[in-house]
Amino acid sequence: MSQYAELQAHIDLLKRQIKLKQQVEVLMTEQNFKDVILKGFCEDEMHRNMSLVVCDKLPVETRELCNNLAKASAALNNYLNTTIQLGITAEEDLEAAELALLNLEKGE
Numbered sequence: 001m002s003q004y005a006e007l008q009a010h011i012d013l014l015k016r017q018i019k020l021k022q023q024v025e026v027l028m029t030e031q032n033f034k035d036v037i038l039k040g041f042c043e044d045e046m047h048r049n050m051s052l053v054v055c056d057k058l059p060v061e062t063r064e065l066c067n068n069l070a071k072a073s074a075a076l077n078n079y080l081n082t083t084i085q086l087g088i089t090a091e092e093d094l095e096a097a098e099l100a101l102l103n104l105e106k107g108e
Helices: 004-031 031-053 062-105
Strands: none
Touching: 004 031, 004 062, 031 062
16 A cells, blocks of 8 residues: 555544544533433443442342443443544644645655
8 A cells, every 4th residue: 555545544544533533522412312321321320230240149140241231331431432532632633644645745
């Protein structure tokens, strides 16, 4: 792959990361998403499931399921936060990448 094609692919990736960041930010401002997913699943359900993981009166299978649900809520929360951070980095890098592509087109 040529340097030009690699740079163009990198710019395309940065633009996709920026768009995904923007989409996540919109989601995180919607009240239903905040109530159901962020508060309900990522906070309340995670705490409830973590408390059940240590309950010796529950069968091992149930505690394992609760542990997996708690991990899933933490993973979703991490995904959303990481997506925003990657988008911020992409926004910072995009101008430099576009300038490098422009210089490459000019033969500099």
